Amino acid sequence: MSAITTPFSEASAGWTLPYRGKVGMACLIIAESAIFTIFVVAYLYYAGKTLSGPTPREVLETPIFYTICLLSSSVTIHFAGKLLERGRRSGFLLLWLLTIVLGALFLYGTGQEWRRLIYEHRLTISTNLFGTTYYSLVGLHAFHVTAGLIMLGIVLLFGLAGRVRADQSARVDVLSLYWHFVDAVWVVVFTVVYILGR
């Protein structure tokens, strides 16, 4: 073979496969779900088994306001993506910024709760079994929120520089898929820690 030839017949039009970014993110979400499942199982398995105080019933307060913040950020990021798809970039940026603010508020809420537990109730990760499981599970989630905020922040910077265009909305959607996952995990963590675990 001297020239580059193809032995195969011509490609047919209309051969489309799912977008790889979305497939990759879906796989990551499956893997992350398995990690969270193990931490949730550990939390439930150890619920009520702590040998010394303080116990969740004594010290936990339900963070309703910050939960509403996080959950509504799922709505704002969804509409931000829709606006970008239609090419309305300033609307996109506004809602994107709002998403970041809501996520950051949630993180602030977690920080406040931890501060209260540590300084008022002397509960740290090594105090008792409850402390170990609580800080691990909530901390793992907070870590994912932080990672999400960093990624959202990078998109915001690119957006402010005018580099995020309508034809990139599929990529932005991949990120919002991750953000929806982080929110969904919070629903589980909230149920387990603040409702079932008390």
Add this chain to the structure above:
Amino acid sequence: MSSDVLAIQAAEAAGRPWIQTLHEWVTTVDHKRLGILYILYALVFLVIGGVEATIMRIQLIRPHNDFVSPQVFNRMFTMHGTTMIFFVAMPIMFGFANYLVPLMIGARDMAFPRLNAFSFWLTAFGGFLLYFSFLGGSGLYGAGNAPDVGWWAYAPLASRAFSPGHSSDYWTISLLASGFGSIGTSINIIATIISMRCPGMKLSRMPLLAWLNLVMSGMVLLAITPLSAAQLMLLVDRYLGGHFFDTQAGGSATLWMHFFWIFGHPEVYVLIIPCFAFASEIIPVFSRKPIFGYPVMVGATVCIAFVSMSVWAHHMFTIGMNSYANSFFTITTMAVGVPTGIKIFNWLGTMWGGKIQFRTPMLFCIGFLFQFLIAGLTGIMLASSPFDWQLSGSYFVVAHFHYVIVGGILFALFAAFYYWYPKITGRMLSEGLGKLHFWLFLIGFHVTFDLMHIPGLLGMPRRIYTYEPGRGWDTWNFLVTIGAFIQALAILVFVANLVISYFKGAKAGDDPWDAWTLEWSVSSPPPAYNFASTPVVTSRRPLWDLKHPEDPDSRYE
């Protein structure tokens, strides 16, 4: 495709300084190069893990031997197990998947090439970290100290109190790093298979190797992650004073066992499913028949993946679970045998009535079939919980899982080496050395692992560094060690074959086996872009269609 292009590349390569070549390999994002890096990396660790096994066998060759101290023996079995599973078997499977999947589905690269490189280097640094513990395991004292808590690191042995120093932390962190690498590569393989197939390559036309690697990657997502989560908990316990596995604070040692084996058992299938994939590609080619029962093969694999997620506690029959749990895990474990049996019958059905060519890859595949069957049978024996109460933690168990891992996985891997080496390097492996390698390894394998069952039945516990004379174990242990040396000799023949054939082997050409999948349609080694133009397929055997336009498969599928 074009010899001109290759000639130009070769000429360019000849005049380049080695540092530039090295730089190219270190920074590469090409799936073929990363595949080769994975495989070479795993081969290095195969030799290291093999040396560790040999040290243990020398220690056990006679009673009251003092070749190594008990402490060193503990490190050896811990490092041997960890190395072989995480830094040999996993990377070598990912190496083949990396190299072959894009070529077989008609893609130019993986879906995320940079993630691919990142995952490889994570895995690589995981291995380096693990072995750095030989130097830095005791901190800055300079005293060597490798992990010695066993490859499953049961609590509370792995806690600070019983495992001082940093050796267990090196173990934990290296498995975390390589675990994230595995997850990254699995995501990549799935995205590649779902989103990068060439036109006409429907899921129902995909080569079985791609199908089985898809299933394997899905399992990695669900099986490696529990281990990563448990390792994070262990780190919290060891560094932040947590109490996950601290029984004195209400924690549970059993929970670690569950978490470890939720990973540990599916892991066996993560390793064996790619080997099923090799057998499913190689057996048809050397039987000159298409695979028998393609859809059933796919279905059985998916079935194995599902069932294998619910068998883990058969590793824990002796901890005292209630009778419902014992019955459940006995039944599910036995149920895994059904789809596995279906696969064995399908491979036999493929060979049945075929014109079988007994080349080296086929020999290794036949060895794989035979030994994997026996390994499955001792597996069914151990699945029965009363039987397991008697033999758990004995050399019978060690013999059983080495039958799976060496007799099954390693034999299929050798078949894959002999089959795809010509594609990867452009040269054939020597048949003579290959047959010598096969027969030596076969004999060594059976001497070691057939006989190892017997001291197990006689009550010899695993992980003991020496034993009393006169218990009926002496002769068996002597023979087992002799078998290990024969295997080591066979591995030397294999390595010699790899090296000699790379320089002196016969030129392979594009398609030395007269095979049917897309990787054989490009030159050996394939060009960086794989396919000059994207192929279009109309059946499961695109190259058959090309070679036999008068009788294409697409007419029958």
